[in-house]
Amino acid sequence: MTKEASLQFHMSMGMLINSAHRSMTKRFVTNAMESGLDISLDQWMVLGPIWQLESASQKELGEMCLKDKISITRIIDALEKKNLVVRVPDQIDHRINRVVLTNAGKQLFYDVLPIMEKTREEVRKDIPEQDFEIFKNVLSTIIKNLDDG
């Protein structure tokens, strides 16, 4: 590869992903705040699977959200502090925490859904469905490529 091509690469890939990630996170939080909702994108990304799985272990949540256990611990800490979820020790395996939504957590989940939709629309404006699918596939492939490399 020529120097120029490498430079081109470094200026596109890392930079673009980095910047898109930052912008999205920011926009989501801003949109939430404007609706009087206090939640980070990370917290939301975990709240969804909690809602979906009903009583997931932290490990399961981590796998679902592609996050390590430390991050999950902390996000659950934050959610628990806000009384949105509770940790319930598993009846059989006492190492496991089952994480379940409180009523306030469920309420927040439903309140945030339209915020998510709004953010989604802002993000996807002008991007054809087909391109977006390719985009997501490429992201998945990149993650896979780097996980078992």
Place this chain on the structure above:
Amino acid sequence: MTKEASLQFHMSMGMLINSAHRSMTKRFVTNAMESGLDISLDQWMVLGPIWQLESASQKELGEMCLKDKISITRIIDALEKKNLVVRVPDQIDHRINRVVLTNAGKQLFYDVLPIMEKTREEVRKDIPEQDFEIFKNVLSTIIKNLDDG
């Protein structure tokens, strides 16, 4: 949008970008370390434009790297501490710093190029050129969408 679709979204977009970004950063640093080079992806992303622009202001670097001025200040601090760059006050406008590579900085730049290429290949493995182009376009569009929203 249905609840399921929103959930689907939140579990793909944010999560995937987040995860891909983390993996890439990690892989780049690991690859660099294995070659005995001590540089973060952020630092590299700024080093490139410094090399290319020859004597860029911090503002220009920020625009080029899609980073805010605070990040640039810190990255330049780090690079300067490692004697890879120096800040030279602009002769005419004393507010501006011109950032230039030292010989060590130029050397590192050339040393890191193959690392970047290696990382690039690991990232892009199995991704058709065409999809990758779409991928980058989508990222650019997302950034644009969120910047002037």
Place this chain on the structure above:
DNA sequence: AAATTATAGTTGCATTTGAAACTAAATAAA
């Protein structure tokens, strides 16, 4: 059964990051 290994989750510490306030210089307005 006792000792070993593996798993789930937490904690502590050091580094990184982000937002807002700040300094210093340049430009524009009065």
Place this chain on the structure above:
DNA sequence: TTTATTTAGTTTCAAATGCAACTATAATTT
């Protein structure tokens, strides 16, 4: 000219993140 405004960059403080070591429980091995 002096005052106000904008611009480039830095600093500070609080919050987020990453890594390694740690606890507690469960599953294996001997």
